[in-house]
Amino acid sequence: MMEDLILNRKIIHIDMDAFYASVEQMDNPELRGKPIAVGGSENRGVVAAASYEARKFGVRSAISGVLAKRNCPELIFVKPRFDRYKEISTKIHKIFREYTDLVEPLSLDEAYLDVTQNKKGNPSASLLAEEIRARIFNEVGLTASAGISINKFVAKIASDYNKPNGQKTVNPDEVLAFLEELPIRKFYGVGKVTTEKMYQLGIFTGLELKSKSLEFLEKHFGKSGSFYYSVVRGIHNSEVKSDRITKSVAAEHTFDVNLSSEIFMVEQLDTIANALERRLKKHNISGKTVTLKIKYSDFSQQTRSKTLPYFISDKGLILETVKELLYQERMKDSVRLLGISMSNLNTEVKKAVVVQLKFAF
Secondary structure, eight states, rough: OHHHHHHHHOOEEEEEEEHHHHHHHHHGGGGTTSSSEEEOOOSSOOEEEEOOOHHHOOOTTTTTTHHHHOOOOTEEEOOOOOOHHHHHHHHHHHHHHHTTTTTTETTTTTTEOOOOSSSTTOOHHHHHHHHHHHHHHTTOOOEEEEEEEESSSHHHHHHHTSSSSOEEEOOOGGGHHHHOOOOOGGSOOOHHHHHHHHHTTTOOOOHHTTSSOOHHHHHTTTTTTHHHHHHHOOOOOOOOOOOOSOOEEEEEEEEEEEEOOOHHHHHHHHHHHHHHHHHHHHOOEEEEEEEEEEETTOOOOEEEEEEEEEEEHHHHEEEEEEHHHTEEEEOOOEEEEEEEEEEEEOOOOOOOOOOOOOOOO
């Protein structure tokens, strides 16, 4: 019964196209069609986002402003306006919730939607994705891309296929062939370092990954081995979890380019701490336990926590504690994701119950 339920899920992954940069170009017509970088500067700092015009020159998020300017001398740096991005994101998520209550935001610019059972009564997830993208463009003024499939893993990969302003559907009977033909570097969660390691082991495609035993993968990749073993077989049972306040409040960011320098990490953590502070203060929440989440390029994960004797919600205190956790020990590899969470909160919260119903694909 559970297997049928999982196989009949319809998951859409919506990913806004160059979100921060696109918002800046939308609000300032003089920036349209030009290479821009949000964040950083030609002297210091790190690029938070880049327009597609800038990406043609190798400008990506998480690279230094100096390198970005070297790659693209005509690059225009723009200060980030997170309040504006949050405002636009809220409008987009309001559209999502007109289709389903099962919306899991990953960041301001991307989210998973479970439309297995949806408010429009439309059995086609592909048509729903087209409609949602059209509404975002007409009502907000920005383009979005989408991936549609039976689970979050495949939908996430598919959303990157026809970017920008496109979508790709991987139907249930296409999932295995899709994953077998997929270059290993395109597997979500397989970073640059892991890709190189897989290459050395003769794994270049999903089919070659699938040929390896669970024991082999666990031997070479530890706990991540079982993850790789499952997802290449189309098995990823993670549910779409709707946005709600739980026993912790968190903010995190996945980088397009893995970070290997603590200096760059501190700059990113400053931005993440700022986002976390806004979330805490919006709900009048503070907490005692600060946790730093680190996901490495090989997809392994580490958390470091510290419990304070008092409640905090101030960015300065959060960042001070997180920096202490960051320098607690050396990084074991380059980093693909950083996150900060607050727990031991000053308010009692209840968990929502998510019920997924079977609905023919």
